[in-house]
């Protein structure tokens with residue numbers, strides 16, 4: 403029996419004629435990165451991320467019963483129709499239809515907005531797909547003869563979100579979520595994300611993340627293109643093993659709160675992700691001179707002061723500065739004095755580890 407069979411719903415009993423459901427779902431920042439996928443959005447290695455708090459998407463799903471045998475979906479962002487988003491959402495609906503066979507019984511209006519500016523260079527696919535998956539699942543919950551348990555609900559939400567965007571699997575719960583099968587993490591799966599099933603040192607409960615917006619605007623390389631470059635990549639297998647080993651090392655670090663070891667793993671992951679892009683064919687250099695300047699200044703500050711701040715990167719030029727809450731004042735002073743000058747128009751976002759998505 404295929405493992406995905408668990409996500410087929412049982413009998414529908416009740417079909418509400420119309421209504422609306424709103425969810426808010428957070429973005430996340432990976433500590434051990436997902437870069438390389440196969441099959442239907444399955445990861446080549448397990449990853450772990452901090453769920454964020456301030457950076458989120460809010461999605462209101464309006465639904466109305468219909469008779470026709472086609473999809474009817476309109477997408478609005480910040481109150482305006484965005485036709486160029488609609489094919490992506492349609493593809494998502496087609497992909498999840500086997501697990502949600504009611505989709506063609508309704509017409510939908512998806513109203514969405516992000517807490518972070520559209521031009522910030524922060525990807526909204528994780529928070530956006532998670533919020534939409536949760537809205538659809540909450541509607542399915544109303545249809546079901548036997549509703550999902552809380553556990554089943556979260557699992558299916560993450561499973562569906564993953565089919566929209568891989569990293570969205572990690573945007574349902576918080577503050578630390580694993581996605582991808584890992585032999586040392588009980589309950590981990592390639593199909594969905596799960597909250598790290600161990601008690602984590604309290605320092606990580608409210609870890610800080612200041613996002614330095616080095617470059618704003620559209621991403622230079624889409625993540626789909628990036629993931630695909632791993633298929634022919636000479637270092638691919640070594641990279642997947644490295645990520646797996648880094649996650650193995652990360653588990654005791656998260657339990658003990660050993661920040662020196664944490665910093666080593668997190669920065670190694672960020673630089674390894676970019677090393678994959680630098681050595682792919684075609685090659686991509688997504689870091690900018692200001693990204694490197696920031697990294698060097700973080701290293702000097704750490705050396706001079708003994709601070710436990712570190713950095714991580716996404717597939718772009720922006721820098722996430724991670725640090726414990728007790729260093730908030732000192733690190734934010736340092737950021738204002740030394741790092742903000744390297745951000746586009748001085749822009750940055752202060753965020754921290756969050757608890758996951760919620761019904762609004």
Ligand code: DP6
Pocket residue numbers: 431432434435436437443449525527566567568569570625626629675716717
């Ligand atoms: C560098 O989840 O955006 O942020 O599955 O194609 O939608 P798709 O890719 P996406 O890839 C994220 C890559 C990353 C690392 C990470 O978040 O783990």
